[in-house]
Amino acid sequence: MTNQTYGNMGKILRIDLTTGSTKTEDATPYYKEWLGGRCLSHHLLFKEVDVAKTDPLSPQNMILISTGVLGGTTFPSSGRTHATFLSPHNTSGWGDSNCGGHFGPSMKRCGYDMLIITGKSPKPVVIQMENDSVKLSPAQDLWGKGCNDTQAELLNKNGEEAKILCIGPAGENLITFANVRTEQTNSMGRCGLGAVFGSKNLKAIVAKGTKPVKLFKPKEFYKLSLELRNTFMDPDYGMVHSLTYKLMSTGGVPAVTNLIAQTGMTPIRNWQRCGIDPKFDKLVTYWFEKWGTRRESCFSCPVHCHASYAVTQGKYPTRGGGPEYETTTAFGHKCDVTDEKVVLKLNTMCNDYGLDTVETGALFSTLMELREKNIIDKKFTDDVDLVFGNGDAMVELMPKIVFKKGCGKKLVLGPYRLARTLGEKAMESVYHQKGMCATGVETRSTIGSMLQFAVSPRGSHHLSGLPTAEWVNVPALGLHVTGHKEAGDIRSYHPEGKAKLVQYYENLFFMSDSLGVCKFNFGHLGYFHDKPEHLEYMYDMVLKGIYYASGIKYSKEELFAIFEKSNQIERATITMRGIRRKDDQPNHKCLTQSCPGDHPAGPVPLPPIDSKKYNKILDAYYKVRGWDKKTGIPKQDHLKELGLVDVARKLKKAIA
Known part of the structure; x- marks a missing residue:
């Protein structure tokens, strides 16, 4: 491990619940190639788990909980925590879930950028981290209790400054749409992480950290954080x-x-x-x-x-x-x-x-x-x-x-x-x-959103890459990010425009999940989406923030190359588990029924998705992703061009 790590803490904590053993690993070799957070989690899950065959509720499944280089700092909205795992709920088996609150920063201040959990405890257990101290405590007295009482008792035991991830009876009973809770308002809600916790007899994780996050250029970082905070709150921006x-x-x-x-x-x-x-x-x-x-x-x-x-x-x-x-x-x-x-x-x-x-x-x-x-x-x-x-x-x-x-x-x-x-x-x-029902999005409303929901690796989910430039109805941004003005038209079926728009936002959404910041504020909602220069300002601030925090320089192109590789790992995994082009088609309602309603933009009622036009977009999307047109399986040559030689090898073996 290097003598000094900035921004990140430099360590991964591994816990085997079967044996109760813990060990730390040097995280610093991963930063430049995999950034951290979600991107690094994808790399490690694919590398260490038989993603083609592992039962999500078996001890062999792995839970990777992470923050990022900006997490737990003064950078605005840097309180996110990300989890990657194999999902028991959807038909693809891919699990990503993310929450706000304070757990990620507290875990980081214990000295860890990532927590990797494997195995299954013989009895219900709580993982307790307090700076360098890590122990497993019995949780039989908490088993069966709701999330409110669980958190209350753990706070009473560990102090109000402790931060907690926990499950309730739904996770204990292995309900595949159980979530993981933290505080009153935050959930790792989708893909059934609560059931994966329950399958491992893991009731809760407590993090109580006080270690400082050392910054490479602290004065510049604080100045940038203040500017960005003020920009968020600017009524005239x-x-x-x-x-x-x-x-x-x-x-x-x-x-x-x-x-x-x-x-x-x-x-x-x-x-x-x-x-x-x-x-x-x-x-x-x-x-x-x-x-x-x-x-x-x-x-x-x-x-x-x-x-x-x-x-x-x-x-x-x-x-x-x-x-x-x-x-x-x-x-x-x-x-x-x-x-x-x-x-x-x-x-x-x-x-x-x-x-x-x-x-x-x-x-x-x-x-x-x-x-x-x-x-x-x-x-x-x-x-x-x-x-x-x-x-x-x-x-x-x-x-x-x-x-x-x-x-x-x-x-x-x-x-x-x-x-x-x-x-x-x-x-x-x-x-x-x-196999996973949609979030609060009517996908017949905007064609790019339909594509994104259909190809999402974890099922119907807007946080896999909902194309913001389209649904906020700013065509200039669609042109800016794809080169096609039709990309920003909510009703356009322009193949290349919509394909590149969805690819762009899917990749962009890796950014926040890998840095430990909020997706709402950096790409998903209307922030920085009035004009192209605002979007580029956002990237400029993020890139400077990473450098001032860590001393590691990235270009925007380098970041998006990492995000592209991470997306390919998702796709390789789900195709190894049987997902094909037929699974990227809109659902029955979208294809066969119109949808009436009152709204000022777009047709009333919304017409069904035009299958022929949609599949031309899907062809174009597969092309920009480097996937086989007939099957949706990533092409071997493309994976190797991206440096994903091991991914290509495992994929080829799994589908042979």
């Missing part, structure tokens, strides 16, 4: 940028609902309708005015998009943190529930049980549509009247799912696997890609 800050800082992510819905992107009633509907206004902003107690922020973030709430009236008094846009749309818009008090109760329940609100909401909305179509009846849900608009039914059914009681033994399969047991007609109601 640009209409899209400044409106995004105003909405998020006052109402959180739900406040941008109607902004997102301008093109029809917000789904309603299990994706049967879309756009803006005033009846959901309480879920957009009024809920915080009525029940919010304070705004909250992740580590070093000027946006404070999180909140705490306390509902003191009605049949569901409750307290909690959040909710996110994904939760308000999942339980509200998609299930046609307008009572914000019910949605807040469901949010609190999911957070305590440790359930992904997106997939849980999609399960309920799918069942509501199946009931509407008479594919299932009231008896299917133990005589609970699960119809659109009945939030009380969801409150009643959720414990049955978590504890696998009564109809919960079936519902625990999740929407995709459950519908498969009911036949093809039932599958037509599941709005999914690769």
Whole structure:
């Protein structure tokens, strides 16, 4: 290990839960080639795990938890934590999940850039890190408890400055859409990481670090951090940028609902309708005015998009943190529930049980549509009247799912696997890609978004690379990043334009996950998206930030080369597990049904996706990625050109 490491801490901590052993590894050789965080995690997972055959719920699965070179510093919104693993929930087997809060910075201040967990503990356990001290503590007394009580007891034991990742009963019971929680408002929500924790008898991880993050050029770094913070908050920086800050800082992510819905992107009633509907206004902003107690922020973030709430009236008094846009749309818009008090109760329940609100909401909305179509009846849900608009039914059914009681033994399969047991007609109601239901995005609204959701390695997920320049409707940015003005047109099927746009944003989204900063602020929402020079300013600040923190210089092109390699590792893995071109097609609703709704941009109703035109885009996308046109498998020559010789070798052997 080098004598002095800047920005990063220089160490990876490995924990084998089977033996209880721990060891540290020099991380410094990886930085220049793999940056850190998500990119490095992909490299190590593929290198060390048989990704083609490993059962995600077996001891052989690996959990890599990381931050990045900017994580835990004064760089704005540097509180993110990333996890990579094999997923038990989707059909691709790829798992990436990310959360805000303070865990990543605390883990880093214990002295580690990454935590790698393997094996399975014989009994429930908590990993406890306090600077150089790492130990495994028995967790039998915590097993069976919700995330709220688990965190409360661990904070009482370790002090309020400790930061925690934990699972609830959903993860313990190996529900494949269980999440991992930290604090009141943050979840590693997608792909079933909670079940992977549970399969390893891992109840929680505690990080209590006080080590400083040493900076290569501290004065320059602090000056840059201040400038960037002020730019985020500048009311005159640009209409899209400044409106995004105003909405998020006052109402959180739900406040941008109607902004997102301008093109029809917000789904309603299990994706049967879309756009803006005033009846959901309480879920957009009024809920915080009525029940919010304070705004909250992740580590070093000027946006404070999180909140705490306390509902003191009605049949569901409750307290909690959040909710996110994904939760308000999942339980509200998609299930046609307008009572914000019910949605807040469901949010609190999911957070305590440790359930992904997106997939849980999609399960309920799918069942509501199946009931509407008479594919299932009231008896299917133990005589609970699960119809659109009945939030009380969801409150009643959720414990049955978590504890696998009564109809919960079936519902625990999740929407995709459950519908498969009911036949093809039932599958037509599941709005999914690769077995994981969509987040709060109507993909018939914007053609590039449809492509991105369809090719996403982990299933329907906007944070795999939703092309922001398209859905914020700034054509100049589409032209800037692809060379084709049609790329920024929400309805265009221009093959090369849309293919390059999605490739660009998929690669861009590796940046935040690999640096330990928030994707909302660096590429996903409207920040720095008013004009091309704003986007380039963002890159300039990030590149300077990396250099001032670490002393390592990257060009923008070098970063994107790393991101391209990381994407190829994802694709190689999922094709080794059986994913092919047929799995990159839009779902049934997108291909066969129009979607009515009210929205100022784009056609009303939204037409189905044109399969012929879509597949021309998919051809172009495969070409820019270097994948086989017929199968979607990465080409051997292209992988080798990127320096991924070992990836090419393992892929060739797996599909032979």
